[in-house]
Amino acid sequence: MSREQQSHNSLMWFRQDLRLQDNQALVAACEHAQQLSQRGGEQASGKVRALFFATPKQWQQHDVAPIQIDFIERQLNVIAHELAELGIPFDVIHVADFDEVPALLAQYLDYWQIEQVFASSEPEFNERQRDRKVLASGIKLKLFSQHCYLAPLSVRNLAGDMYKVFTPFAKKWRDIAKQTPVRTVAKPLAVAKPLPLPSAIELRYQKRCSDDWLVGEAAAHKQLRQFARSKVNDYQAVRDFPAIDGTSQISAYLAIGILSPAQCLQALLGYYPDALVDDDSPGRCWLNELIWREFYRHLLIAFPSLSKGANFNRLADHVAWRNDPQEFQAWCEGRTGYPLVDAAMRQLNQTGWMHNRLRMVTASFLTKHLLVDWRWGERYFKQNLIDGDLAANNGGWQWSAGTGCDAQPYFRVFNPISQCEKFDPTGEFIRKYLPELDGVDLKLIHKLKIPFQAQLFGCVSYFSPIVEHKFARSRAIAQLAVMKRGATTSQATVSNSSQRVQQTNTVNAEADLDKEIFG
Template sequence: MPIESNVLNNGALNPNSLMWFRNDLRLGDNPALNAACEYAGVHGGKVRAVYLVTPKQWQHHHVAPMQIDFIRRHLELLARSLGALGIPLDVLYGQVFDDTAALLVDYVNEHQIGAIFAGKEPEINEQRRDNALIASGLNLTLLQQDCLLAPGAVLNLSGDMYKVFTPFSKKWKQIAASMQILPVPVPAPVGSAITQIAPIVFDCPMRSSEAWQAGEGAAKRILERFLNQNVAEYQVLRDFPAEEGTSRLSPYLALGIISPKQCVAAILQRFPEALVDYTSPAKTWLNELMWREFYRHLLVAFPRLSMGHNFNALGDGIKWRNDKAEFNAWCEGRTGYPLVDAAMRQLNQTGWMHNRLRMLVASFLTKHLLIDWRWGEQYFRQQLIDGDLAANNGGWQWSAGTGCDAQPYFRVFSPLSQSAKFDSDCEFIKRFVPELSEVSNKAIHEIKCSAAYEAAKVDLFAPPELEGKSATYPAPIVEHSFARKRAIEVLSALKKG
């Protein structure tokens, strides 16, 4: 399809601009939106905005139905906010990324668009899509707004991407401390307010996300409340799933409803020393933001990560068991380990899981059950409201021992030790595993397999003895010490020669 609208008959560029929203559903700190407004202002044109819906691509990328609903709700609010600036938001419907070119060409021709602006994305399919669009002749300008420091900006002395987080974080802080971290303001209105906003409807499977507040304003309020009330205790409380100790900002960061620059700027407003003082109350949460950037930088530096490859090529030699029945038991929260099951039921019921529990259940799947981390990564992506390839891939490969700066293959979490340490009164466990509500906390933390199983050391076993255990709660799927020994043997494929 011809691209005709970029240039007028007199050879000048068309004055109108287009903001293409992707995972940056915000007005504040959105350089691409500001660039679109500036372009139209300079050329005396108008600004429009689009969002492309591609249900089959979402399905291919295993995007959770709850996250899709969250996107839809945010788009409705975004449309109103843009309308107040005089910018109409149109939703274009395709199926896959390959439909993007035709949709955009038709749109720029119809509305005489001279330039398109969008935020860069780190994933390989998204990069290939954008490169193809630029090669086709579309005047597409991509701006970095997904990370505080752009991928490729934090390199070692050899000019390579860091493969260990600690030196990356030190360099990241050093660079960030030398910058003025000022979020880009919301642009001024560019036209008359648009008051008639049509409802946004997606024709694809969705699951209600109503438990999460929608909108840029909600994200800012959550950030403010966290920094005012919880950030100083985050280092301790973040490990206890029954506590409201985490920021709960991950769904908003995943969709770009709030930016990392806005988060860091808000930290520095309250804790100006946070980037240089290792005793700052904000250091632990700042560290989490740096892990997010680390994984995104890795995705750009090593595109194979977007394609499901082990970061550590030695991981290709692991002989995964991949037992489908055991995988289903893990997915459904029927492993017989109460904290693992409570965590998986939290995921299935709410679309979110506490961070420490993500590490626990990932370790359990890959090490106790020896199931390929990619199975777990995909299942998480299909459920999580905060689904994000970089963080999801990074976390799963870290847990499996196959990733960059990963947990050692011989470190295997004990589910019972974890529950005794981080949910000692079983408040979280009993909230999500009600079958155990009448069981003593001591019994829950000391579940054991039968003596016959202990002697045989095989995968089949008799139910354990559990005081007051409901008949509906399963026996442990595997005994811990046996599973640990087996995992170390199998995962020794990761041992450096």
């Protein structure tokens, strides 16, 4: 990094917002530099730099998937070229973890004589702690809340608390959202002459090829537009069928910020302007999926213990999980003997992505049929998903296990056999990922009669069911009944009460912090 004659007075710190369009922090950095130039005359510098911190030790601690790191690396190279066209140099600094960021950032700012840092806020606990340390060091850090459409802690009940049930949260969210038109900001104009093409960026971390997913904002917006135009109308009817290409396929773009929530909402309302106000709008079903994403992110900030693996329902602390390592490994590898579960896990292992219905089926199977702690499954998903997102992953797993906020009841156990019959009725998805069953009659697949019949068809490599469904269901209900309110010890009730007080205090503290950061 050679020093230039002119200093760069603004810094754009990229994080989970790897885009140039609808990036309020980037626009603010460019406007700040322009204001400095106007204030200081022709001799003023008023330049902009951009920065990304690569934190391999932190990624490992956070179980970031190698396929997601590869996806990030490819997108960083895209925006490096786009920033060069705007005259903005882009640096990637490798540090071990977040603890090293404040000191390195201070050195960087001093070297380039940078006055102000602009960035997007992040909902995760460690990321917020990092920002606290940066602010405490005296660095001028201006954060913009862009990871949600409505800022965290802005959607509250009449008592001023965070909602703990999705339906009233969604209603309040829609009531707020419909008050003003959706606005996005354009990509900033060039701030200087174009720079030479930058060198290739390489993140020093284990990576897995993500080439099946196109990078770049153009590709992401094309996918979003095609979905909004052609698939939203049928989304509610087909979204649960994994053999049908009926979902948006934009989760990976949202996870690292190639797309913003505002852009998604804007695209939806462009075709279905009634989605916010009409319960019967064809766009309402997908809108609710966007709101679920917001719900889990708001929860992550209101209840920071969720980032640390805590059960939302503290009564779940008393569950005696079986945690059989061999059964867990069989689940990971798609060897449970339940075709839909196994096909889903192999989809994850082969592609780095899994259909949403199947995420629920596999999570329910692990936590209720096998009684494996949901945190084991949450971690495995995070280690393998290209769209890994702590809030959504944690929320989904706790929902399935019955331990979460507005979760599926502990006594509701997905039947993997009927789920298979209902959502893969032709066996197309199963046969795609379980080729050993390609010659087996569909009825035998659905009825789990494969091991005996398979020999007749020359298919001898599939597995007997790891556990019988009725037995597993009864066992799960008995074991998980400790989560039934009023059926546990007084100690659990006291713990739950204390947690509620702690969470209320946390909400207030986080609100004060956000007021300090966002002004």
